[in-house]
Amino acid sequence: MPLLSSLLVANRAEIAVRIIRACREMGIRAVAVYSEADANAQHVREADEAVLIGPPPPAESYLRIDRIIEAAIATGAQAIHPGYGFLSEKAEFARAVTDAGLIFIGPTADAIRRMGSKTEARALMQAAGVPVVPGYQLPSPVGVAKHPDGRGVGGEGAFAEAASAIGYPVLVKAAGGGGGRGMRIVRSPSELAESLSAARREAASAFGDDMVFLEKYIERARHIEFQVFGDAHGNGVHLFERECSIQRRHQKIVEESPSSLLSQHPELRTKMGEAAVAAARAVGYQNAGTVEFIVDPDALTFYFLEMNTRLQVEHPVTELLTGLDLVKLQLRVAAGEPLPFTQADVTARGHALECRVYAEDPANNFYPSIGPILKMVEPRGPGLRVDSGFETGDEVSQYYDAMLAKVIAHASTRAEAMAKMDAALTRYIVLGLTTNIPFLRAILAHPEFQNGTATTGFIGQHFANWQPQTATPPTKVFVAAALSDFLSAQSARAQAVEVETGIYNNPWARADGFRIGHR
Numbered sequence: 001m002p003l004l005s006s007l008l009v010a011n012r013a014e015i016a017v018r019i020i021r022a023c024r025e026m027g028i029r030a031v032a033v034y035s036e037a038d039a040n041a042q043h044v045r046e047a048d049e050a051v052l053i054g055p056p057p058p059a060e061s062y063l064r065i066d067r068i069i070e071a072a073i074a075t076g077a078q079a080i081h082p083g084y085g086f087l088s089e090k091a092e093f094a095r096a097v098t099d100a101g102l103i104f105i106g107p108t109a110d111a112i113r114r115m116g117s118k119t120e121a122r123a124l125m126q127a128a129g130v131p132v133v134p135g136y137q138l139p140s141p142v143g144v145a146k147h148p149d150g151r152g153v154g155g156e157g158a159f160a161e162a163a164s165a166i167g168y169p170v171l172v173k174a175a176g177g178g179g180g181r182g183m184r185i186v187r188s189p190s191e192l193a194e195s196l197s198a199a200r201r202e203a204a205s206a207f208g209d210d211m212v213f214l215e216k217y218i219e220r221a222r223h224i225e226f227q228v229f230g231d232a233h234g235n236g237v238h239l240f241e242r243e244c245s246i247q248r249r250h251q252k253i254v255e256e257s258p259s260s261l262l263s264q265h266p267e268l269r270t271k272m273g274e275a276a277v278a279a280a281r282a283v284g285y286q287n288a289g290t291v292e293f294i295v296d297p298d299a300l301t302f303y304f305l306e307m308n309t310r311l312q313v314e315h316p317v318t319e320l321l322t323g324l325d326l327v328k329l330q331l332r333v334a335a336g337e338p339l340p341f342t343q344a345d346v347t348a349r350g351h352a353l354e355c356r357v358y359a360e361d362p363a364n365n366f367y368p369s370i371g372p373i374l375k376m377v378e379p380r381g382p383g384l385r386v387d388s389g390f391e392t393g394d395e396v397s398q399y400y401d402a403m404l405a406k407v408i409a410h411a412s413t414r415a416e417a418m419a420k421m422d423a424a425l426t427r428y429i430v431l432g433l434t435t436n437i438p439f440l441r442a443i444l445a446h447p448e449f450q451n452g453t454a455t456t457g458f459i460g461q462h463f464a465n466w467q468p469q470t471a472t473p474p475t476k477v478f479v480a481a482a483l484s485d486f487l488s489a490q491s492a493r494a495q496a497v498e499v500e501t502g503i504y505n506n507p508w509a510r511a512d513g514f515r516i517g518h519r
Contacts, residue, residue, distance in 0.1 A: 003335035004028050004079050004103070008072040009043070010093075011083030012062065013389030014405060015311075016043035019081050022327040031075045033068055035061035037397045042389055049075055056399045062086045065093050069100050079103035079334065081327075085401065088310040089116050105334045107230075107309050111283045115307040119175045119213050125304045128282035130275045133294060133303040135215035136162030137175070156193050159214060163192055166216050172196055174203035175211035180250025182206060185217055218296055220455045223247065223305075224259050225292040226276035227318045229329065230285040233338045238273045239318050239326075240348050244292075245456050246443060248366060253436070254443060255314040256353040257321050260414065260452025261297055268295075272302055277343075279307060288315070288330050297455070313356070313406070316387055320352040320410040351417040352410045355440045357428065359402045362439035363467050368402040371395065374432030375481045376404075379424035383410045383417075392485075396433060404430065414452065418444055431473065431481055438468045 006029040009016045016032060020043060023030040032047035037056035044050045051071040054061035061067070063086060072080055080097050082088035082105070091113035097104040106112070115121045119137040126132055138158065163170045163186065172195050174182025182203030184195035196212060204210035227239040241262055246254035262269040276291035290312045292305040315326045324346075333339065359369040372395045378386045388405035396402065407428065409421040422444050425437050446462060448454050498504045507514070 003332060003337070006031065006075070006077045007079045007081060007105070007331070008033065008068070008075065008077035009047070009081050009083065010062070010068045011081075011086055011088075012038055012041060012043055012400065014387050014403065015083040015085075015313075015389070017046055017389050018387055019083060019327055020046050022325065022331070026328060026331065028331070031071070031077050033062070033071050035399070037399055040394070042391055042394060051075060056397065058086065058399065065090075065096050069096060069102070072097075072102055073100065077102065079105055079331075081105040081330070082310065084310050084313055089308070091116060103334050105330050106287050106311075107283075107285055107289060111285050112309045114283050115285075115289075115309050117175055118173060118306055119211070121307060122213075122304070124282050125279055128278050130279050130282075130304045131302060133215045133218070133305070134166055135170075135213060136166065137213035138211075156196060159196060160189060160192055162214055163189065166214065169217040169219070171215045171217040172199040172212050173215060174199060174207060174209070175213055176203065176207045176209035180247075182212065183250055218294055218303075219457065220297060221245075221457075222259070222261055222295040222297050223252075223292065223456050224262065224272065224295050224302070225290050225308075225312075226273055227312070227315070227326075228276050228280045228285065228289050228291055229326075229333070229339060230280050230287065230289070231333045231339045232286055232336060235339045235342075236277050236280050236285065237339065237341070237343045237346060238276045238291075239322055239324065239346055241269065241272065242312075242314055242317050244314065245454050246449070246458055247456055248362075248459050252314065253356045253358070254354065254440070254449075255317050256351065256414070256417070257317050258348065258351065261295065265300060268300055268302070275302070275304070279304065285309075287333050288312075288326055297453075313403075314354050316385060316406060316408045317352045317354045320385065320408055321348045321350065322346060323349070350410055350412050351414045352408060353414075353417045353421050354406050354408045355421060355425065355444075356403055356436075357405045357407060357430075357440070358436045359396045359404050359430075359433045360436055361434045362436050362463075366436075368398070369396065369434040370398045370402075372432055373404075373430060374478060375429060375485070376431075377427070377429035378405070379407065379427040381420075381424070383420055384408070384424050385410075404435065418450065431478055434472075438470065439463070439466060442466065 007023055008031040009019045020030040029048045032043050032050040033053045034044045034050055035056050053067040087093040091109040094104045094112055095109035122132050169187040172184040182199045184199045186192050186195045199212050200210040223244045224241050226241050230236040241259050242255050242257045243259035244252040244255045279291045288311050290308040293302045294305050295302045360366045376392045385408040386405055390404050407424055409417045411417040411420050425441050443449055
């Protein structure tokens with residue numbers, strides 16, 4: 001008997017499909033929610049039941065807490081899984097779910113609130129003995145007091161003094177968000193005021209909170225995170241690291257494990273793993289989470305960056321490395337089960353690498369590409385996994401994130417995993433939209449990436465003016481693909497008629513265009 005009988009997925013696209021399939025394997029009925037733009041989306045097709053929750057804009061659909069909970073109650077769902085993005089790190093959503101008598105698949109609302117505020121999280125980590133990046137936040141025991149105009153007490157003057165004391169360059173960061181939004185690198189005092197203003201505007205728009213703080217910007221940083229898991233019985237472990245240094249606009253596009261840097265310095269891996277578990281225990285963390293660190297590869301020092309109180313986009317890397325299903329583990333822990341293993345039981349095997357496939361144009365400032373997918377063929381093979389939220393005929397909307405899928409390769413060594421990934425990307429066909437697949441292949445081929453020495457500045461340093469080497473496919477490619485699909489469908493229908501009638505090789509049942517006297 002399953003621990004849960006019915007679960008609602010409060011998300012869309014790839015992560016919704018991922019959760020729905022895990023539910024199917026566990027015998028749990030999966031309910032999807034969708035906006036008007038997603039009426040024919042893959043996650044809607046795969047769910048046992050789907051509920052319309054509003055118009056296309058996220059604020060009117062996927063961010064509507066009331067409508068999502070109403071959908072869960074109306075369909076008899078016992079629990080809600082938030083996925084990632086949207087409401088996944090909103091404490092008020094977690095609290096509303098539990099107040100409605102439902103199970104929230106994730107940490108407690110208090111843990112989300114405390115770790116969701118970057119400023120409060122920094123203070124918590126300092127108290128727990130976890131190293132934090134030198135920085136400055138406006139003093140307030142709970143949050144940051146504000147002027148009537150919304151700016152923090154102390155204004156630009158306090159930030160200017162702090163930036164001078166920390167030393168340029170510094171990083172302006174949003175206190176209540178992530179994903180690179182509300183973030184600005186400041187290299188001189190003359191840039192500070194405008195950067196603070198721009199970061200506040202972006203943070204207010206993205207997170208409804210304009211609080212910002214400063215951190216020392218480490219130029220040659222490595223971005224390394226640790227997957228952590230806790231349960232309601234006081235148990236907590238980490239499931240090793242993932243290196244996420246390959247980023248565009250502070251957003252990850254390539255992730256891997258193990259980290260080449262930590263493999264050269266295993267004692268550093270041990271210290272960071274212990275710090276990650278200590279960070280989770282500082283808030284009594286339950287369920288899946290990720291503790292992110294910035295690492296100085298020259299000094300071999302690391303600093304707490306933030307904690308993501310949810311399942312990460314890159315969780316398949318850890319799954320292939322450890323053999324664990326993190327979504328199933330989430331459901332069991334949320335239902336009250338203890339973790340079925342200790343830290344000593346967790347082992348890693350081989351090397352795993354993930355590339356995020358986006359409908360975007362890297363040669364045009366990563367501008368999103370929207371519209372219908374005319375043809376999609378995903379690569380298959382041993383050691384390959386594709387987590388996708390789209391199929392041929394689906395449409396990429398202007399309203400949502402442009403990620404189509406994640407390709408994950410697993411092999412005995414890093415070199416083998418990179419070769420397997422590159423081969424997979426050459427076989428990944430997406431017609432009708434511009435994608436970043438050629439850009440990903442260029443990253444994989446770069447010597448600095450192949451040597452395992454790339455830092456967070458890698459793309460800015462080496463790919464600022466990147467252009468694809470191959471042109472857009474000519475029209476005849478699309479015609480050939482459409483004709484292939486048409487003939488395949490016609491052939492399938494003819495074969496179905498043969499099976500149904502028992503009459504085989506009947507020329508009158510074949511719509512293949514045959515004419516006497518013609519080719």
